[in-house]
Amino acid sequence: MVRNPEDKAREVIDGMLEKAGWHIYDLKEANIYAHRGVVIRNFPLKSGHGFADYLFYIDGKASGVIEAKKKGATLTGVEIQSDKYKHGLPDILPAWFKPLPFCYQSTGIETRFTNGLEPDFCSRNVFSFHRPETLSDWLHDDVRAIHEL
Numbered sequence: 001m002v003r004n005p006e007d008k009a010r011e012v013i014d015g016m017l018e019k020a021g022w023h024i025y026d027l028k029e030a031n032i033y034a035h036r037g038v039v040i041r042n043f044p045l046k047s048g049h050g051f052a053d054y055l056f057y058i059d060g061k062a063s064g065v066i067e068a069k070k071k072g073a074t075l076t077g078v079e080i081q082s083d084k085y086k087h088g089l090p091d092i093l094p095a096w097f098k099p100l101p102f103c104y105q106s107t108g109i110e111t112r113f114t115n116g117l118e119p120d121f122c123s124r125n126v127f128s129f130h131r132p133e134t135l136s137d138w139l140h141d142d143v144r145a146i147h148e149l
Helices: 005-019 079-086 132-148
Strands: 023-026 037-044 051-058 061-068 102-106 111-115 124-126
Touching: 005 023, 005 051, 005 061, 005 102, 037 132, 051 132, 061 079, 061 132, 079 102, 079 111
Parallel strands: 023 037, 061 102
Antiparallel strands: 037 051, 051 061, 102 111, 111 124
16 A cells, blocks of 8 residues: 555654654544543544644643644644644534644654744744643643633
8 A cells, every 4th residue: 555645744743642642543433531642633623624634632621733744845834724723623522722722733854833822822843742741731830820810
């Protein structure tokens, strides 16, 4: 079976996610409560928003998206596509915040990240995906800050 370049990138991305402590599932087998950090591949979003290559959950609530691109693709500008996805979570699904706060774009070689919890957020290069515990800490800190207002 011939794999296309984006499928090859997804294999690398899967390995990076697993190394960072994420548990990866296809939609039909997903259990968002099985682990602290769960990633679901090819997740259908609201009408008009398409499919997220990956939707990730932390502690049973949606937290962000990952847009996969083939090796060699330019990632600057792809945040516009992942920004569309972070607004596309179906209304009935649990989420930390809407729109979803975290967005990644990755080729498996280059990875960019946007933390929507930051006041002046923008996409930036990172070496790999954050661990679920790290993103969970950021989410809990932000929830505490909101309650202290």
